[in-house]
Amino acid sequence: xxxxxxxxxxxxxxxxxxxxxxxxxxxxxxxxxxxxxxxxxxxxxxxxxxxxxxxxxxxxxxxxxxxxxxxxxxxxxxxxxxxxxxxxxxxxxxxxxxxxxxxxxxxxxxxxxxxxxxxxxxxxxxxxxxxxxxxxxxxxxxxxxxxxxxxxxxxxxxxxxxxxxxxxxxxxxxxxxxxxxxxxxxxxxxxxxxxxxxxxxxxxxxxxxxxxxxxxxxxxxxxxxxxxxxxxxxxxxxxxxxxxxxxxxxxxxxxxxxxxxxxxxxxxxxxxxxxxxxxxxxxxxxxxxxxxxxxxxxxxxxxxxxxxxxxxxxxxxxxxxxxxxxxxxxxxxxxxxxxxxxxxxxxxxxxxxxxxxxxxxxxxxxxxxxxxxxxxxxxxxxxxxxxxxxxxxxxxxxxxxxxxxxxxxxxxxxxxxxxxxxxxxxxxxxxxxxxxxxxxxxxxxxxxxxxxxxxxxxxxxxxxxxxxxxxxxxxxxxxxxxxxx
Numbered sequence: 001x002x003x004x005x006x007x008x009x010x011x012x013x014x015x016x017x018x019x020x021x022x023x024x025x026x027x028x029x030x031x032x033x034x035x036x037x038x039x040x041x042x043x044x045x046x047x048x049x050x051x052x053x054x055x056x057x058x059x060x061x062x063x064x065x066x067x068x069x070x071x072x073x074x075x076x077x078x079x080x081x082x083x084x085x086x087x088x089x090x091x092x093x094x095x096x097x098x099x100x101x102x103x104x105x106x107x108x109x110x111x112x113x114x115x116x117x118x119x120x121x122x123x124x125x126x127x128x129x130x131x132x133x134x135x136x137x138x139x140x141x142x143x144x145x146x147x148x149x150x151x152x153x154x155x156x157x158x159x160x161x162x163x164x165x166x167x168x169x170x171x172x173x174x175x176x177x178x179x180x181x182x183x184x185x186x187x188x189x190x191x192x193x194x195x196x197x198x199x200x201x202x203x204x205x206x207x208x209x210x211x212x213x214x215x216x217x218x219x220x221x222x223x224x225x226x227x228x229x230x231x232x233x234x235x236x237x238x239x240x241x242x243x244x245x246x247x248x249x250x251x252x253x254x255x256x257x258x259x260x261x262x263x264x265x266x267x268x269x270x271x272x273x274x275x276x277x278x279x280x281x282x283x284x285x286x287x288x289x290x291x292x293x294x295x296x297x298x299x300x301x302x303x304x305x306x307x308x309x310x311x312x313x314x315x316x317x318x319x320x321x322x323x324x325x326x327x328x329x330x331x332x333x334x335x336x337x338x339x340x341x342x343x344x345x346x347x348x349x350x351x352x353x354x355x356x357x358x359x360x361x362x363x364x365x366x367x368x369x370x371x372x373x374x375x376x377x378x379x380x381x382x383x384x385x386x387x388x389x390x391x392x393x394x395x396x397x398x399x400x401x402x403x404x405x406x407x408x409x410x411x412x413x414x415x416x417x418x419x420x421x422x423x424x425x426x427x428x429x430x431x432x433x434x435x436x437x438x439x440x441x442x443x444x445x446x447x448x449x450x451x452x453x454x455x456x457x458x459x460x461x462x463x464x465x466x467x468x469x470x471x472x473x474x475x476x477x478x479x480x481x482x483x484x485x
Contacts (some may be wrong), residue, residue, distance in 0.1 A: 010385045037123055041093050044201045047194045051111075052097030060120045061149040063088030069109060070094055072141040072301060078405035079135070079215065080145050081416045083453045087153035092122035093202065099190065103173045105165040108139055114165045114173075115230045116140050117191050119157070120148065121175065126155030128429075129199055129207040131233075133163045133188045135216040137170060138228050143215060146404075150422055157207065159195035161187045163217070168294060168316040170325050171302035177345035180302050181244075185228070185349065188212075188221050192232050210434065212236040214424065216370070216402065220244065222353050223359070223379065230356025235432045237424050238361045239417060240402055241379070242370060246347035249275070249374040252303065252335040255296035260331035275374030282413065283368040283401060291402075293326025300330060307333065353382025358395045358429045358431050360424045364400020364417055372396065380441070393427075393438045395420065395458055399446035407453075415446045421457035427458060 009462065037134075038056040058064060063086065065071040090403045098106075101115035118140045130151045132454045133438055134142045139162045148158050148393050164183035165173045173180045192210065200206040212222045219241020226236050244250050254274045260266035261284075272278060311327035335342070363376035370376075399415035406441050407414045430436040439459050 014419045018220050023308050037091055038093070041202075044093065044095060044121070044198050046095060046097055046117075047197050048099055048190070048196070049097045049117075050100045051113075051238050052095055052298075054093055054095045056092075057094055058087060058091050060090045060092045060094060060122060060152050061088050062086065062144050063149075065144070070096070070417060071144050072108065072139065075138050075142045076145050077232040078228050078403050079142065080418055081404045081407040084145070084404075084416065084418060085454050086145055088149075090122050090124075090152045092120060092152070095119040095121070095198065099187070101164060103165050104163050105167045105170065105173070107163075108141075114162060115163045115187055117159065119159045119195055119198055120152060121157050121177070121199065124155055125157060125203050127193060127208040128156040128209045129159065131159045131188065131192045131195060131210065131212050131347055131379050132214045133161050133184060133218045133221040135214065135218045137167050138162075139166050144216065146215065146418060146421075147213060147427075151425070156211075156226055157195070157202075159191050159198075163187050163221075168298055171298055171305070172314070177303050177305060177342070177461065178348040181349045184217065184221055185224050188225060189229055189232070192225070192229075196232075202364070209234045209429075210426075211428065211432075213239070214241070215239045217242055219361075220351070223355070224349070226355040226357045226359050227352055233357050235358040236360075237421065237428055238359060239421050240363055240367060240370060241361065243375045243379055244346055244350050245378075245382075246337055246343045246350045247266050249347060250335070251295065251299050251370075252333065252346075254371060254374050255292055255299075256330055256333040256335075258287070258292040259296050259326045259333075260292055262292060262326055263328060263331050265331055275369060275371035276368065277366055278371070280366045280368045280401075282410065283366060283406065286406070286409075287368045290324065291329070294324050295369065296330045296333070297327045300327075300333060303345045304338055307338070311384055351379065351382065353379060353384075353386040353388065355383060355386075357390050358393075358428060359383075359433075360395070362395050362400075362417055362420055362424055364397045364402065366399060366401045366414065369402040394441045395424065395439075397441040398443055415452050419452070419454050420444055420458065423456050423458050430463045 041054050041056055062071055066073050096118050098113045103114040104112045106114045106116050132143055132147055134140055140160045151158055156231045164187040170180050196206050206477040210233050212225045213236055214222045219238040222236040222238045223241050226233060257266050257270050257274045260269060300307060301312055308327060309330040311329060316323045361376050363372040365372060383389055397417050398418050400416055400417040404416040404418050409414045427438040431438055444458060
C-alpha cells in the first residue's frame with residue numbers, strides 16, 4: 001500500500017516563495033572532484049527509494065549550493081536572521097530522491113512527487129548521523145542553513161524529509177482525519193532507517209550515533225520519534241516543537257481565539273488566557289497577516305473536516321490573500337466540545353511525554369504562534385509525569401520567537417534562537433557521548449551586548465532542577481523496560 005499522507009507546520013511567511021521549486025536538477029555534478037572524493041558513491045543505494053540520484057560536490061553547505069539545484073534558498077526564507085555566520089567548504093556526496101507515494105504536492109526538481117528526501121555524506125565523517133523533517137509547509141531543503149550547514153561542518157552525515165507532502169493544502173492528502181499528520185512520523189522513521197543503511201554503504205559501517213532534531217513541526221517529529229522509536233536514536237534537540245494532545249492543549253485550542261481577535265470578537269485578555277505572552281503584542285499584527293488564520297483552518301480541516309466543509313473546502317485558495325485569509329467560522333471553534341471522533345483523530349498523532357532517549361527542548365518566550373505556556377511548558381510537565389524527567393532539559397529563550405527572521409525587524413526586542421540551538425546540540429552530544437550533564441532547566445536571558453547572532457551560553461550558576469537526575473543512570477535503570485509504543 002502506498003503511503004500518501006503528510007504534513008507540515010505552516011510557514012505562511014514564505015508564501016511568496018515557499019510553494020515554488022528550484023530549476024530541474026542538472027544532469028551532471030556541480031563540481032569536478034577527484035576519485036577519492038567520489039569513492040563508494042556508486043555503492044550507496046537508498047533502500048525502498050523509487051528514484052534517487054547522487055552527486056559528488058565540492059561543498060555540501062549552502063555557501064556552495066546556493067543557486068544550484070542541490071538546495072532551495074527560497075524555502076529557507078525567514079527561518080534564520082541575516083548576518084548569521086554559517087560554515088562552508090564541506091566536500092562530499094549528496095543523494096536526492098523520493099519514496100513511493102501517491103501524492104504530488106512537492107514540485108522540487110520538477111518531479112511533482114512527495115516523500116522526497118536529501119541525504120548528505122561528508123568526506124570527513126565523524127561517525128554520526130543527524131535526521132530532521134521539514135518545518136512548516138516547507139520541503140526537504142528548508143533547514144539547510146539552520147541545521148545542515150553546522151552539523152556537516154562538525155562531520156555528521158545529514159538526512160531530511162519533506163514529511164510526505166507540503167503546502168497549505170496538505171490536509172487533502174489521506175483518506176481519514178489525521179492521515180496527513182500521521183505520515184510525518186512514518187516518513188521520518190522510514191528515512192532514519194534507510195539513511196543509516198546509506199551511511200554504512202558509504203563509510204563501511206553504520207553510524208555510531210544518530211540524533212533526531214527539528215524546528216516547529218520538526219520539533220514535534222523529534223518528540224514523537226524519541227517517544228515511539230528510541231531504538232533508532234541516541235538523543236534529540238527540539239526547537240519550538242508543536243504540541244498535539246487529544247484533550248488539549250494543542251493548536252486547535254489556542255488559535256481560534258487568535259482568529260476571533262483578528263475578526264474583532266476577542267480581546268487581548270482572551271489571548272493571554274489561552275497562553276499568548278504579555279509583551280508579545282508587537283508581534284501580533286504580523287501573525288494576524290501571516291500565520292493565525294491559515295494555520296487554524298488547515299489543521300482544523302485535517303482533524304475536523306466536518307466542522308465547516310466549505311472553508312477551506314477543497315483548497316485554501318490560489319493567491320496569497322486567499323491562502324492566508326481566516327475562515328470566519330473558526331472564530332467560534334471550540335475543540336473541547338467537538339465530537340469524540342475529532343479527539344480520536346488527534347489521539348492518533350498525540351504526544352505522551354514518554355521519551356526513551358535524552359531530549360533538549362528550546363522555546364522562545366515571545367512565540368506568538370505556539371505560545372510556550374500552552375506548548376513546551378506543558379510538554380515538560382508531561383515528560384516529568386511519565387517519569388522521564390532525567391532524560392529532559394528545557395531552556396526558555398528570552399526574546400525568542402517562532403522564526404528567527406523576525407529578529408531582522410525587531411533587533412531591539414528579539415534574539416535569534418539558532419545560536420542557542422547550536423549550543424544545545426553540542427550539549428546533547430556531550431551528554432550522550434561523554435555523560436556530561438547539560439545545565440539545569442532555565443531561562444536563557446537576552447544579552448545586552450555581544451554577538452547575539454552567533455553566540456549563546458546555556459550555562460548558569462544554578463542548582464539542578466529538582467527531581468531530574470543523570471540520563472545515563474536513568475537509561476541504566478530503564479534498560480529492562482519495554483520500549484514505549
